[in-house]
Amino acid sequence: MAEEKPKPPPWVWDHLSDEMFNESWRRFAAWVSWLEEAYAPWVVLPDCWPAHEGLRSELIVFWYWHRWLMSRAVNPVDGVRWHADLRRAANDWRELAGCTHQPPVRHHEQLADHRRARTQHFVTAMLRGKIAESDRR
Numbered sequence: 001m002a003e004e005k006p007k008p009p010p011w012v013w014d015h016l017s018d019e020m021f022n023e024s025w026r027r028f029a030a031w032v033s034w035l036e037e038a039y040a041p042w043v044v045l046p047d048c049w050p051a052h053e054g055l056r057s058e059l060i061v062f063w064y065w066h067r068w069l070m071s072r073a074v075n076p077v078d079g080v081r082w083h084a085d086l087r088r089a090a091n092d093w094r095e096l097a098g099c100t101h102q103p104p105v106r107h108h109e110q111l112a113d114h115r116r117a118r119t120q121h122f123v124t125a126m127l128r129g130k131i132a133e134s135d136r137r
């Protein structure tokens with residue numbers, strides 16, 4: 001018997017149909033709007049929050065966590081934990097609050113490419129055990 005592929009968690013939407021994906025996004029964006037309003041001034045997000053993958057991914061997890069709290073949680077400690085973690089995350093999200101979301105200039109892309117290539121060089125060398133002792137700091 002073939003082994004069943006594990007189901008992705010509900011907050012991973014790669015496998016959804018276009019219709020389900022769009023509906024999930026619509027509901028998620030509505031929840032984020034509610035979050036910004038209900039938890040102001042703690043939660044301050046830039047208008048471009050959907051374009052920030054890390055922020056978007058974290059918000060989706062908070063959304064699912066909140067849905068679980070509102071439907072299946074039985075211990076109030078879970079609610080306290082959600083709020084404490086939300087405030088802590090919201091504090092980190094403030095770094096992005098003033099984002100004007102300018103497209104990256106070519107110079108930045110070149111620097112990022114150079115950095116990725118350099119990191120890959122070190123990863124490859126580490127995998128081959130070829131990093132000289134003098135490079136291990």
Ligand SMILES: [Zn+2]
Binds near residue numbers: 048
């Ligand atoms: Zn932005």
